[in-house]
Amino acid sequence: MTLPMFPPGNDPGPNFNEVLHRLGFGPFPGSGPAGAPGAQTVPGRLPGGGPGMLTVPGGGDGRASAQPFQVTHGTTICAVRYNDGVIMAGDRRATAGSAIAHRTMEKVHAADTHSGVAIAGAAGPAMEMVRIFQLQLEHYEKVEGQALSLEGKANQLSQMVRANLGMAMQGFVVVPLFAGYDLRRAKGRIYTYDPTGGRYEETDYHADGSGGRDARTTIKLGFKDDMSREQGIDLCVQALWQAADEDSATGGPDAVRGIFPTVATITAQGFERVPEPEVAQAFGRVISHLTSAEVNRTPPPVDPDEPDQGRPSKATPAKAPATRKAK
Amino acid sequence: MAMPFYVAPEQFMKDKADFARKNIGRGRPLVATVYSTGVLICAENSSRSLHKVSEIYDRIAFAGVGKYNEFDQLRVSGVQHADIKGYQFSREDVDARSLANLYARYMGNVFTHEMKPLEVEILVAEVGAQPGEDQIFHILYDGTVVDEDRFTALGGEAETITARLAKAYKAEWSLGQALKASVQALTGGERELSSRELEVAVLDRGNGRRAFRRILEAEVAELLAGREPVPVEAAT
Numbered sequence: 001m002t003l004p005m006f007p008p009g010n011d012p013g014p015n016f017n018e019v020l021h022r023l024g025f026g027p028f029p030g031s032g033p034a035g036a037p038g039a040q041t042v043p044g045r046l047p048g049g050g051p052g053m054l055t056v057p058g059g060g061d062g063r064a065s066a067q068p069f070q071v072t073h074g075t076t077i078c079a080v081r082y083n084d085g086v087i088m089a090g091d092r093r094a095t096a097g098s099a100i101a102h103r104t105m106e107k108v109h110a111a112d113t114h115s116g117v118a119i120a121g122a123a124g125p126a127m128e129m130v131r132i133f134q135l136q137l138e139h140y141e142k143v144e145g146q147a148l149s150l151e152g153k154a155n156q157l158s159q160m161v162r163a164n165l166g167m168a169m170q171g172f173v174v175v176p177l178f179a180g181y182d183l184r185r186a187k188g189r190i191y192t193y194d195p196t197g198g199r200y201e202e203t204d205y206h207a208d209g210s211g212g213r214d215a216r217t218t219i220k221l222g223f224k225d226d227m228s229r230e231q232g233i234d235l236c237v238q239a240l241w242q243a244a245d246e247d248s249a250t251g252g253p254d255a256v257r258g259i260f261p262t263v264a265t266i267t268a269q270g271f272e273r274v275p276e277p278e279v280a281q282a283f284g285r286v287i288s289h290l291t292s293a294e295v296n297r298t299p300p301p302v303d304p305d306e307p308d309q310g311r312p313s314k315a316t317p318a319k320a321p322a323t324r325k326a327k
Numbered sequence: 328m329a330m331p332f333y334v335a336p337e338q339f340m341k342d343k344a345d346f347a348r349k350n351i352g353r354g355r356p357l358v359a360t361v362y363s364t365g366v367l368i369c370a371e372n373s374s375r376s377l378h379k380v381s382e383i384y385d386r387i388a389f390a391g392v393g394k395y396n397e398f399d400q401l402r403v404s405g406v407q408h409a410d411i412k413g414y415q416f417s418r419e420d421v422d423a424r425s426l427a428n429l430y431a432r433y434m435g436n437v438f439t440h441e442m443k444p445l446e447v448e449i450l451v452a453e454v455g456a457q458p459g460e461d462q463i464f465h466i467l468y469d470g471t472v473v474d475e476d477r478f479t480a481l482g483g484e485a486e487t488i489t490a491r492l493a494k495a496y497k498a499e500w501s502l503g504q505a506l507k508a509s510v511q512a513l514t515g516g517e518r519e520l521s522s523r524e525l526e527v528a529v530l531d532r533g534n535g536r537r538a539f540r541r542i543l544e545a546e547v548a549e550l551l552a553g554r555e556p557v558p559v560e561a562a563t
Contacts, residue, residue: 142383143407
Protein backbone atom coordinates (compact mmCIF):
# COMPACT_ATOMS: atom_id res chain seq x y z
CA MET A 1 0.00 0.00 0.00
CA THR A 2 1.07 3.56 -0.53
CA LEU A 3 0.07 6.67 1.32
CA PRO A 4 -2.94 8.11 -0.53
CA MET A 5 -1.93 11.55 -1.84
CA PHE A 6 -4.43 13.52 -3.85
CA PRO A 7 -3.41 16.71 -5.68
CA PRO A 8 -5.26 19.85 -4.56
CA GLY A 9 -7.37 19.89 -7.73
CA ASN A 10 -8.52 16.31 -7.27
CA ASP A 11 -9.10 16.02 -3.55
CA PRO A 12 -11.96 13.77 -2.40
CA GLY A 13 -12.39 15.89 0.73
CA PRO A 14 -13.74 14.33 3.89
CA ASN A 15 -15.85 11.82 1.92
CA PHE A 16 -14.65 8.28 2.60
CA ASN A 17 -16.86 6.71 -0.05
CA GLU A 18 -15.26 9.04 -2.57
CA VAL A 19 -11.75 8.08 -1.39
CA LEU A 20 -12.66 4.41 -1.78
CA HIS A 21 -14.07 5.07 -5.20
CA ARG A 22 -11.00 7.02 -6.39
CA LEU A 23 -8.79 4.15 -5.33
CA GLY A 24 -11.06 1.60 -6.96
CA PHE A 25 -12.38 -0.18 -3.83
CA GLY A 26 -15.86 1.22 -3.33
CA PRO A 27 -18.98 -0.77 -4.09
CA PHE A 28 -21.10 2.39 -4.14
CA PRO A 29 -20.07 4.87 -6.83
CA GLY A 30 -19.02 8.28 -5.63
CA SER A 31 -21.38 11.20 -5.74
CA GLY A 32 -19.02 13.68 -7.34
CA PRO A 33 -18.70 14.44 -11.04
CA ALA A 34 -16.25 11.54 -11.42
CA GLY A 35 -18.92 9.05 -10.43
CA ALA A 36 -22.37 9.75 -11.78
CA PRO A 37 -24.97 7.91 -9.70
CA GLY A 38 -25.06 4.25 -10.57
CA ALA A 39 -22.94 4.69 -13.66
CA GLN A 40 -20.28 2.18 -12.72
CA THR A 41 -22.26 -0.64 -11.23
CA VAL A 42 -25.18 -0.92 -13.62
CA PRO A 43 -24.33 -3.57 -16.19
CA GLY A 44 -27.88 -3.44 -17.54
CA ARG A 45 -30.76 -5.52 -16.40
CA LEU A 46 -29.74 -9.12 -16.05
CA PRO A 47 -31.62 -11.77 -17.99
CA GLY A 48 -33.93 -13.95 -15.97
CA GLY A 49 -36.06 -11.09 -14.69
CA GLY A 50 -37.79 -10.95 -11.38
CA PRO A 51 -36.36 -9.80 -8.11
CA GLY A 52 -33.12 -11.54 -7.32
CA MET A 53 -33.33 -13.92 -10.28
CA LEU A 54 -30.07 -14.38 -12.11
CA THR A 55 -29.52 -16.70 -15.05
CA VAL A 56 -26.91 -19.31 -14.38
CA PRO A 57 -25.49 -21.74 -16.93
CA GLY A 58 -27.50 -24.93 -17.05
CA GLY A 59 -26.55 -28.63 -17.35
CA GLY A 60 -24.89 -30.70 -20.07
CA ASP A 61 -27.25 -29.83 -22.91
CA GLY A 62 -25.46 -26.53 -23.37
CA ARG A 63 -28.54 -24.38 -22.86
CA ALA A 64 -28.71 -21.78 -20.15
CA SER A 65 -31.54 -22.38 -17.72
CA ALA A 66 -33.00 -19.82 -15.38
CA GLN A 67 -32.54 -20.82 -11.77
CA PRO A 68 -33.74 -18.78 -8.84
CA PHE A 69 -30.89 -17.02 -7.12
CA GLN A 70 -32.16 -16.39 -3.63
CA VAL A 71 -30.92 -13.25 -2.00
CA THR A 72 -30.77 -13.03 1.76
CA HIS A 73 -33.23 -10.43 3.00
CA GLY A 74 -33.57 -8.56 6.23
CA THR A 75 -37.06 -7.62 7.24
CA THR A 76 -38.80 -5.47 9.86
CA ILE A 77 -37.27 -2.37 11.41
CA CYS A 78 -38.86 0.56 13.19
CA ALA A 79 -38.05 3.82 14.94
CA VAL A 80 -40.18 5.76 17.41
CA ARG A 81 -39.62 9.17 18.93
CA TYR A 82 -40.01 9.40 22.71
CA ASN A 83 -39.22 11.75 25.60
CA ASP A 84 -35.43 11.50 25.59
CA GLY A 85 -34.84 10.87 21.89
CA VAL A 86 -35.51 7.95 19.58
CA ILE A 87 -35.92 4.20 20.00
CA MET A 88 -34.91 1.94 17.13
CA ALA A 89 -35.80 -1.72 16.89
CA GLY A 90 -35.49 -4.55 14.42
CA ASP A 91 -36.18 -8.27 14.32
CA ARG A 92 -33.32 -10.73 13.93
CA ARG A 93 -34.47 -12.92 11.05
CA ALA A 94 -32.91 -13.00 7.61
CA THR A 95 -34.62 -14.97 4.87
CA ALA A 96 -33.55 -16.41 1.54
CA GLY A 97 -36.79 -16.99 -0.35
CA SER A 98 -38.99 -18.95 2.02
CA ALA A 99 -36.06 -20.34 4.01
CA ILE A 100 -34.69 -18.76 7.14
CA ALA A 101 -31.10 -17.80 6.36
CA HIS A 102 -30.08 -16.41 9.77
CA ARG A 103 -31.71 -16.19 13.15
CA THR A 104 -29.35 -13.72 14.76
CA MET A 105 -28.83 -11.01 12.18
CA GLU A 106 -28.36 -7.52 13.61
CA LYS A 107 -30.31 -4.92 11.66
CA VAL A 108 -29.98 -1.99 14.05
CA HIS A 109 -26.48 -0.53 14.18
CA ALA A 110 -24.90 2.50 15.76
CA ALA A 111 -23.92 4.81 12.90
CA ASP A 112 -21.82 6.91 15.26
CA THR A 113 -22.13 8.04 18.86
CA HIS A 114 -25.45 9.87 18.42
CA SER A 115 -27.17 8.15 15.54
CA GLY A 116 -28.27 4.74 14.44
CA VAL A 117 -29.09 3.06 11.17
CA ALA A 118 -31.41 0.11 10.66
CA ILE A 119 -31.66 -1.81 7.42
CA ALA A 120 -34.25 -3.75 5.46
CA GLY A 121 -33.78 -5.38 2.09
CA ALA A 122 -31.01 -7.38 0.45
CA ALA A 123 -28.70 -8.22 3.33
CA GLY A 124 -25.40 -8.23 1.46
CA PRO A 125 -25.50 -4.70 0.02
CA ALA A 126 -27.31 -3.47 3.14
CA MET A 127 -24.58 -4.61 5.52
CA GLU A 128 -21.95 -3.15 3.22
CA MET A 129 -23.85 0.12 3.13
CA VAL A 130 -23.98 0.26 6.93
CA ARG A 131 -20.27 -0.46 7.16
CA ILE A 132 -19.31 2.25 4.70
CA PHE A 133 -21.78 4.66 6.25
CA GLN A 134 -20.24 4.15 9.69
CA LEU A 135 -16.77 4.65 8.25
CA GLN A 136 -17.97 7.67 6.33
CA LEU A 137 -19.20 9.43 9.47
CA GLU A 138 -16.06 8.60 11.44
CA HIS A 139 -13.84 9.59 8.52
CA TYR A 140 -15.55 12.96 8.19
CA GLU A 141 -15.23 13.56 11.91
CA LYS A 142 -11.51 12.79 11.90
CA VAL A 143 -10.63 14.73 8.75
CA GLU A 144 -12.74 17.78 9.55
CA GLY A 145 -12.22 17.72 13.30
CA GLN A 146 -15.95 17.83 14.04
CA ALA A 147 -18.91 15.56 13.45
CA LEU A 148 -21.44 16.07 10.66
CA SER A 149 -24.81 17.56 11.54
CA LEU A 150 -27.63 15.02 11.81
CA GLU A 151 -29.12 16.26 8.55
CA GLY A 152 -25.69 15.96 6.91
CA LYS A 153 -25.52 12.35 8.00
CA ALA A 154 -29.03 11.68 6.67
CA ASN A 155 -28.06 13.21 3.31
CA GLN A 156 -24.90 11.11 3.11
CA LEU A 157 -26.98 7.97 3.54
CA SER A 158 -29.40 9.20 0.90
CA GLN A 159 -26.55 9.47 -1.61
CA MET A 160 -25.46 5.92 -0.86
CA VAL A 161 -28.99 4.57 -1.35
CA ARG A 162 -29.24 6.45 -4.64
CA ALA A 163 -25.91 5.02 -5.75
CA ASN A 164 -27.39 1.57 -5.17
CA LEU A 165 -30.26 2.25 -7.58
CA GLY A 166 -28.77 0.06 -10.32
CA MET A 167 -28.63 -2.86 -7.93
CA ALA A 168 -32.10 -2.03 -6.62
CA MET A 169 -33.45 -2.29 -10.18
CA GLN A 170 -32.15 -5.85 -10.27
CA GLY A 171 -33.86 -6.76 -7.05
CA PHE A 172 -31.16 -5.94 -4.52
CA VAL A 173 -33.12 -3.20 -2.84
CA VAL A 174 -31.73 -1.64 0.33
CA VAL A 175 -34.01 0.55 2.41
CA PRO A 176 -32.38 1.99 5.51
CA LEU A 177 -34.00 3.81 8.36
CA PHE A 178 -31.89 6.51 9.98
CA ALA A 179 -32.50 8.07 13.35
CA GLY A 180 -30.45 10.12 15.71
CA TYR A 181 -30.33 12.67 18.45
CA ASP A 182 -29.81 16.16 17.06
CA LEU A 183 -27.48 17.72 19.62
CA ARG A 184 -27.94 21.20 18.16
CA ARG A 185 -31.74 21.08 18.33
CA ALA A 186 -31.88 18.77 21.36
CA LYS A 187 -34.40 16.32 19.92
CA GLY A 188 -34.65 12.91 18.31
CA ARG A 189 -35.19 12.86 14.55
CA ILE A 190 -36.14 10.06 12.15
CA TYR A 191 -35.39 9.84 8.42
CA THR A 192 -36.81 7.30 6.00
CA TYR A 193 -35.69 6.45 2.48
CA ASP A 194 -37.06 4.99 -0.69
CA PRO A 195 -34.97 2.81 -3.04
CA THR A 196 -34.15 5.80 -5.27
CA GLY A 197 -32.46 7.66 -2.43
CA GLY A 198 -35.46 9.83 -1.61
CA ARG A 199 -35.11 11.06 1.94
CA TYR A 200 -38.10 11.95 4.09
CA GLU A 201 -38.10 13.18 7.64
CA GLU A 202 -40.77 11.67 9.87
CA THR A 203 -42.02 13.57 12.87
CA ASP A 204 -42.94 10.68 15.19
CA TYR A 205 -42.30 7.16 13.96
CA HIS A 206 -41.70 4.91 10.99
CA ALA A 207 -41.26 1.23 10.17
CA ASP A 208 -39.87 -0.43 7.06
CA GLY A 209 -39.31 -3.86 5.57
CA SER A 210 -41.71 -6.63 4.69
CA GLY A 211 -43.44 -6.42 8.07
CA GLY A 212 -43.16 -2.65 8.14
CA ARG A 213 -46.79 -2.04 7.33
CA ASP A 214 -48.03 -4.08 10.27
CA ALA A 215 -45.45 -2.54 12.58
CA ARG A 216 -46.39 0.95 11.40
CA THR A 217 -50.08 0.36 12.04
CA THR A 218 -49.37 -0.93 15.53
CA ILE A 219 -47.21 2.09 16.33
CA LYS A 220 -49.77 4.44 14.82
CA LEU A 221 -52.47 3.11 17.13
CA GLY A 222 -50.28 3.15 20.22
CA PHE A 223 -48.24 6.31 19.70
CA LYS A 224 -48.48 9.11 22.23
CA ASP A 225 -46.49 12.28 22.61
CA ASP A 226 -44.09 12.30 25.57
CA MET A 227 -43.69 8.57 25.97
CA SER A 228 -41.31 7.31 28.63
CA ARG A 229 -38.46 4.97 27.77
CA GLU A 230 -40.42 1.94 28.93
CA GLN A 231 -43.56 2.95 27.02
CA GLY A 232 -41.49 3.49 23.89
CA ILE A 233 -39.75 0.13 24.20
CA ASP A 234 -43.10 -1.59 24.81
CA LEU A 235 -44.57 0.04 21.70
CA CYS A 236 -41.64 -1.03 19.50
CA VAL A 237 -41.72 -4.55 20.87
CA GLN A 238 -45.48 -4.72 20.31
CA ALA A 239 -44.98 -3.50 16.73
CA LEU A 240 -42.37 -6.18 16.07
CA TRP A 241 -44.63 -8.81 17.59
CA GLN A 242 -47.51 -7.82 15.33
CA ALA A 243 -45.19 -7.72 12.30
CA ALA A 244 -43.94 -11.22 13.10
CA ASP A 245 -47.53 -12.33 13.59
CA GLU A 246 -48.53 -11.20 10.08
CA ASP A 247 -45.33 -11.52 8.08
CA SER A 248 -43.54 -14.83 7.63
CA ALA A 249 -40.21 -13.14 6.94
CA THR A 250 -40.19 -11.35 10.28
CA GLY A 251 -38.93 -13.24 13.30
CA GLY A 252 -40.48 -12.97 16.73
CA PRO A 253 -38.75 -13.53 20.06
CA ASP A 254 -37.05 -16.94 20.17
CA ALA A 255 -37.43 -18.17 23.75
CA VAL A 256 -35.76 -21.51 22.99
CA ARG A 257 -32.48 -19.99 21.83
CA GLY A 258 -32.85 -16.80 23.83
CA ILE A 259 -32.76 -14.58 20.73
CA PHE A 260 -34.63 -11.32 21.06
CA PRO A 261 -35.07 -8.47 18.61
CA THR A 262 -32.59 -5.62 18.81
CA VAL A 263 -33.79 -2.51 20.59
CA ALA A 264 -31.65 0.58 21.05
CA THR A 265 -32.18 4.08 22.42
CA ILE A 266 -30.51 7.21 21.07
CA THR A 267 -30.51 10.13 23.47
CA ALA A 268 -28.28 13.06 24.43
CA GLN A 269 -26.07 10.42 26.09
CA GLY A 270 -25.69 8.64 22.76
CA PHE A 271 -26.59 5.33 21.15
CA GLU A 272 -27.22 2.57 23.66
CA ARG A 273 -28.44 -0.99 23.19
CA VAL A 274 -31.32 -1.94 25.47
CA PRO A 275 -30.06 -4.96 27.45
CA GLU A 276 -31.54 -8.26 26.28
CA PRO A 277 -33.23 -9.11 29.63
CA GLU A 278 -35.12 -5.81 29.42
CA VAL A 279 -36.27 -6.61 25.87
CA ALA A 280 -37.31 -10.08 27.07
CA GLN A 281 -39.36 -8.49 29.86
CA ALA A 282 -41.05 -6.14 27.39
CA PHE A 283 -41.98 -9.15 25.25
CA GLY A 284 -43.25 -10.88 28.40
CA ARG A 285 -45.60 -7.94 28.99
CA VAL A 286 -46.84 -7.96 25.39
CA ILE A 287 -47.41 -11.72 25.47
CA SER A 288 -49.27 -11.70 28.78
CA HIS A 289 -51.41 -8.78 27.58
CA LEU A 290 -52.32 -10.59 24.35
CA THR A 291 -52.86 -13.89 26.16
CA SER A 292 -55.27 -12.37 28.66
CA ALA A 293 -57.21 -10.82 25.76
CA GLU A 294 -57.39 -14.26 24.12
CA VAL A 295 -58.43 -16.09 27.34
CA ASN A 296 -61.22 -13.63 28.08
CA ARG A 297 -62.83 -14.35 24.74
CA THR A 298 -66.03 -16.39 24.89
CA PRO A 299 -65.54 -19.43 22.66
CA PRO A 300 -68.22 -19.93 19.98
CA PRO A 301 -71.06 -22.21 21.14
CA VAL A 302 -70.72 -25.68 19.65
CA ASP A 303 -73.86 -26.80 17.87
CA PRO A 304 -73.80 -30.61 17.43
CA ASP A 305 -76.37 -30.40 14.61
CA GLU A 306 -74.27 -28.01 12.58
CA PRO A 307 -72.44 -30.11 9.95
CA ASP A 308 -69.78 -27.57 9.07
CA GLN A 309 -68.32 -25.74 12.08
CA GLY A 310 -65.97 -23.65 10.04
CA ARG A 311 -68.44 -21.89 7.79
CA PRO A 312 -71.70 -20.27 8.83
CA SER A 313 -74.65 -21.83 7.01
CA LYS A 314 -77.14 -19.83 4.96
CA ALA A 315 -79.72 -20.15 7.69
CA THR A 316 -77.55 -18.46 10.34
CA PRO A 317 -75.33 -16.19 8.27
CA ALA A 318 -73.67 -13.99 10.89
CA LYS A 319 -74.25 -15.95 14.07
CA ALA A 320 -70.86 -17.55 14.63
CA PRO A 321 -68.70 -14.50 13.91
CA ALA A 322 -71.00 -12.33 15.97
CA THR A 323 -70.66 -14.57 19.04
CA ARG A 324 -66.90 -14.87 18.59
CA LYS A 325 -66.51 -11.14 18.71
CA ALA A 326 -68.47 -10.88 21.96
CA LYS A 327 -66.26 -10.68 25.02
CA MET B 328 23.89 26.02 -24.72
CA ALA B 329 24.09 27.15 -21.13
CA MET B 330 25.42 24.53 -18.72
CA PRO B 331 23.64 24.25 -15.36
CA PHE B 332 25.81 25.09 -12.40
CA TYR B 333 27.32 22.03 -10.81
CA VAL B 334 26.38 21.55 -7.18
CA ALA B 335 27.96 18.68 -5.27
CA PRO B 336 25.35 16.23 -3.91
CA GLU B 337 26.70 16.70 -0.39
CA GLN B 338 26.17 20.44 -0.63
CA PHE B 339 22.73 20.03 -2.19
CA MET B 340 21.50 17.68 0.53
CA LYS B 341 23.06 19.77 3.28
CA ASP B 342 21.34 22.90 1.97
CA LYS B 343 17.99 21.15 1.90
CA ALA B 344 18.46 19.74 5.39
CA ASP B 345 19.52 23.13 6.75
CA PHE B 346 16.50 24.74 5.14
CA ALA B 347 14.10 22.20 6.65
CA ARG B 348 15.78 22.22 10.08
CA LYS B 349 15.82 26.00 10.29
CA ASN B 350 12.11 26.29 9.54
CA ILE B 351 11.09 23.42 11.80
CA GLY B 352 13.21 24.85 14.61
CA ARG B 353 11.28 28.10 14.41
CA GLY B 354 8.02 26.31 15.19
CA ARG B 355 6.83 25.83 18.73
CA PRO B 356 7.67 22.41 20.17
CA LEU B 357 5.62 19.43 21.20
CA VAL B 358 6.25 16.50 23.53
CA ALA B 359 4.82 13.01 23.81
CA THR B 360 5.25 10.59 26.66
CA VAL B 361 3.73 7.35 27.82
CA TYR B 362 1.96 7.28 31.19
CA SER B 363 0.25 4.58 33.24
CA THR B 364 -2.80 4.11 30.99
CA GLY B 365 -1.71 5.46 27.62
CA VAL B 366 0.18 8.09 25.67
CA LEU B 367 0.09 11.83 26.36
CA ILE B 368 0.77 14.39 23.63
CA CYS B 369 1.23 17.98 24.72
CA ALA B 370 1.86 20.85 22.30
CA GLU B 371 2.36 24.55 22.61
CA ASN B 372 -0.48 25.90 20.52
CA SER B 373 -2.50 29.02 21.12
CA SER B 374 -5.03 28.20 18.38
CA ARG B 375 -8.21 26.42 19.48
CA SER B 376 -9.17 25.28 16.02
CA LEU B 377 -5.96 24.59 14.09
CA HIS B 378 -4.79 21.41 15.72
CA LYS B 379 -1.30 19.99 15.93
CA VAL B 380 -2.49 16.79 17.56
CA SER B 381 -5.25 14.65 16.07
CA GLU B 382 -6.81 11.23 15.84
CA ILE B 383 -5.84 8.86 13.04
CA TYR B 384 -7.54 5.63 14.03
CA ASP B 385 -8.83 3.65 17.00
CA ARG B 386 -5.50 3.44 18.82
CA ILE B 387 -3.36 5.78 16.73
CA ALA B 388 -2.75 9.51 17.05
CA PHE B 389 -0.83 11.99 14.91
CA ALA B 390 1.05 15.12 15.82
CA GLY B 391 3.07 17.50 13.71
CA VAL B 392 5.23 20.58 14.01
CA GLY B 393 6.45 22.92 11.30
CA LYS B 394 4.48 24.10 8.32
CA TYR B 395 0.79 23.63 9.08
CA ASN B 396 -0.50 22.90 5.58
CA GLU B 397 2.18 20.27 5.03
CA PHE B 398 1.63 18.27 8.20
CA ASP B 399 -2.12 18.63 7.85
CA GLN B 400 -1.96 17.04 4.42
CA LEU B 401 0.08 14.21 5.91
CA ARG B 402 -2.51 13.83 8.67
CA VAL B 403 -5.40 13.57 6.22
CA SER B 404 -3.49 11.04 4.12
CA GLY B 405 -2.88 9.03 7.27
CA VAL B 406 -6.57 9.01 8.12
CA GLN B 407 -7.44 7.97 4.58
CA HIS B 408 -4.83 5.22 4.61
CA ALA B 409 -5.91 3.89 8.01
CA ASP B 410 -9.62 3.93 7.15
CA ILE B 411 -9.02 2.18 3.84
CA LYS B 412 -6.80 -0.43 5.46
CA GLY B 413 -9.36 -1.06 8.17
CA TYR B 414 -12.08 -1.36 5.54
CA GLN B 415 -10.09 -3.72 3.31
CA PHE B 416 -8.80 -5.93 6.11
CA SER B 417 -9.86 -5.47 9.71
CA ARG B 418 -9.70 -2.73 12.31
CA GLU B 419 -7.13 -4.78 14.21
CA ASP B 420 -4.77 -4.75 11.24
CA VAL B 421 -4.28 -0.99 11.28
CA ASP B 422 -1.04 -0.26 13.14
CA ALA B 423 1.25 2.68 13.76
CA ARG B 424 4.39 0.93 12.54
CA SER B 425 3.20 0.46 8.98
CA LEU B 426 1.78 3.98 8.91
CA ALA B 427 5.08 5.40 10.20
CA ASN B 428 6.91 3.50 7.47
CA LEU B 429 4.62 4.94 4.81
CA TYR B 430 5.15 8.45 6.14
CA ALA B 431 8.90 7.87 6.21
CA ARG B 432 8.90 6.62 2.65
CA TYR B 433 6.87 9.58 1.44
CA MET B 434 8.91 12.18 3.31
CA GLY B 435 12.20 10.59 2.30
CA ASN B 436 11.07 10.58 -1.29
CA VAL B 437 10.14 14.26 -1.19
CA PHE B 438 13.45 15.11 0.49
CA THR B 439 15.49 13.33 -2.17
CA HIS B 440 13.56 14.11 -5.32
CA GLU B 441 11.80 17.42 -4.86
CA MET B 442 13.32 20.88 -4.89
CA LYS B 443 11.88 21.73 -1.51
CA PRO B 444 11.83 19.24 1.38
CA LEU B 445 8.86 19.11 3.75
CA GLU B 446 9.33 21.55 6.61
CA VAL B 447 7.72 19.25 9.13
CA GLU B 448 8.48 16.70 11.80
CA ILE B 449 5.71 14.32 12.70
CA LEU B 450 4.83 11.87 15.39
CA VAL B 451 2.75 8.71 15.14
CA ALA B 452 1.76 7.19 18.47
CA GLU B 453 -0.11 4.00 19.22
CA VAL B 454 -1.49 2.89 22.55
CA GLY B 455 -0.99 -0.83 23.21
CA ALA B 456 -3.36 -3.25 24.88
CA GLN B 457 -1.05 -3.44 27.91
CA PRO B 458 1.32 -0.96 29.56
CA GLY B 459 4.73 -1.30 27.95
CA GLU B 460 3.22 -1.96 24.53
CA ASP B 461 2.78 1.70 23.62
CA GLN B 462 4.74 2.94 20.63
CA ILE B 463 5.90 6.38 19.59
CA PHE B 464 7.41 6.98 16.15
CA HIS B 465 9.15 10.25 15.49
CA ILE B 466 9.65 10.94 11.76
CA LEU B 467 12.02 13.67 10.59
CA TYR B 468 11.81 15.89 7.49
CA ASP B 469 14.11 13.55 5.52
CA GLY B 470 12.22 10.37 6.32
CA THR B 471 14.37 9.23 9.21
CA VAL B 472 12.26 7.23 11.67
CA VAL B 473 13.12 7.17 15.34
CA ASP B 474 11.31 4.59 17.41
CA GLU B 475 10.71 5.65 21.02
CA ASP B 476 9.01 3.71 23.75
CA ARG B 477 8.98 6.32 26.56
CA PHE B 478 8.99 9.93 25.35
CA THR B 479 10.10 12.26 22.59
CA ALA B 480 10.08 15.94 21.64
CA LEU B 481 9.54 17.59 18.24
CA GLY B 482 10.29 21.05 16.91
CA GLY B 483 12.51 23.84 18.19
CA GLU B 484 14.96 22.95 20.99
CA ALA B 485 13.86 19.33 20.78
CA GLU B 486 17.16 18.07 22.21
CA THR B 487 17.05 20.30 25.27
CA ILE B 488 13.43 19.37 25.92
CA THR B 489 14.15 15.65 25.54
CA ALA B 490 17.01 15.95 28.03
CA ARG B 491 14.68 17.64 30.55
CA LEU B 492 12.06 14.94 30.05
CA ALA B 493 14.64 12.20 30.48
CA LYS B 494 15.48 13.63 33.91
CA ALA B 495 11.86 13.87 35.00
CA TYR B 496 10.56 10.63 33.48
CA LYS B 497 9.21 8.01 35.85
CA ALA B 498 7.84 4.70 34.65
CA GLU B 499 4.07 4.29 35.16
CA TRP B 500 3.51 7.89 36.18
CA SER B 501 0.01 9.29 36.23
CA LEU B 502 -1.53 11.59 33.61
CA GLY B 503 -1.20 14.62 35.87
CA GLN B 504 2.45 13.92 36.69
CA ALA B 505 3.24 13.32 33.02
CA LEU B 506 1.47 16.53 31.98
CA LYS B 507 3.21 18.64 34.60
CA ALA B 508 6.60 17.24 33.63
CA SER B 509 5.82 17.80 29.94
CA VAL B 510 4.94 21.45 30.49
CA GLN B 511 8.02 21.83 32.67
CA ALA B 512 10.14 20.31 29.90
CA LEU B 513 8.63 22.65 27.30
CA THR B 514 9.31 25.80 29.33
CA GLY B 515 12.43 24.72 31.19
CA GLY B 516 10.99 26.62 34.13
CA GLU B 517 11.96 29.87 32.42
CA ARG B 518 8.48 31.01 31.45
CA GLU B 519 4.86 30.33 32.22
CA LEU B 520 2.62 28.31 29.93
CA SER B 521 -1.06 28.59 30.79
CA SER B 522 -3.63 25.94 29.93
CA ARG B 523 -4.90 28.37 27.27
CA GLU B 524 -1.65 28.00 25.31
CA LEU B 525 -1.54 24.22 25.44
CA GLU B 526 -3.05 21.62 23.19
CA VAL B 527 -3.27 18.34 25.07
CA ALA B 528 -4.60 15.00 23.92
CA VAL B 529 -4.27 11.42 25.09
CA LEU B 530 -4.60 7.92 23.73
CA ASP B 531 -6.01 6.13 26.74
CA ARG B 532 -6.59 2.39 27.10
CA GLY B 533 -9.73 3.12 29.13
CA ASN B 534 -11.49 5.07 26.37
CA GLY B 535 -13.03 2.15 24.53
CA ARG B 536 -12.60 1.53 20.81
CA ARG B 537 -11.52 5.06 19.96
CA ALA B 538 -8.75 5.71 22.45
CA PHE B 539 -8.10 9.31 21.37
CA ARG B 540 -9.41 12.09 23.55
CA ARG B 541 -8.70 15.80 23.63
CA ILE B 542 -8.15 17.21 27.09
CA LEU B 543 -9.86 20.57 27.13
CA GLU B 544 -8.58 23.73 28.72
CA ALA B 545 -10.46 23.43 32.01
CA GLU B 546 -9.30 19.88 32.57
CA VAL B 547 -5.71 20.79 31.69
CA ALA B 548 -5.85 23.53 34.34
CA GLU B 549 -7.17 21.00 36.87
CA LEU B 550 -4.42 18.53 36.06
CA LEU B 551 -1.72 21.19 36.26
CA ALA B 552 -3.12 22.24 39.63
CA GLY B 553 -2.55 18.69 40.82
CA ARG B 554 -6.11 17.39 40.75
CA GLU B 555 -6.17 13.99 39.07
CA PRO B 556 -9.38 12.81 37.40
CA VAL B 557 -10.85 9.49 38.50
CA PRO B 558 -9.52 6.81 36.16
CA VAL B 559 -12.15 5.34 33.87
CA GLU B 560 -11.73 1.77 35.17
CA ALA B 561 -12.06 2.84 38.78
CA ALA B 562 -15.14 4.94 38.06
CA THR B 563 -17.12 2.10 36.52
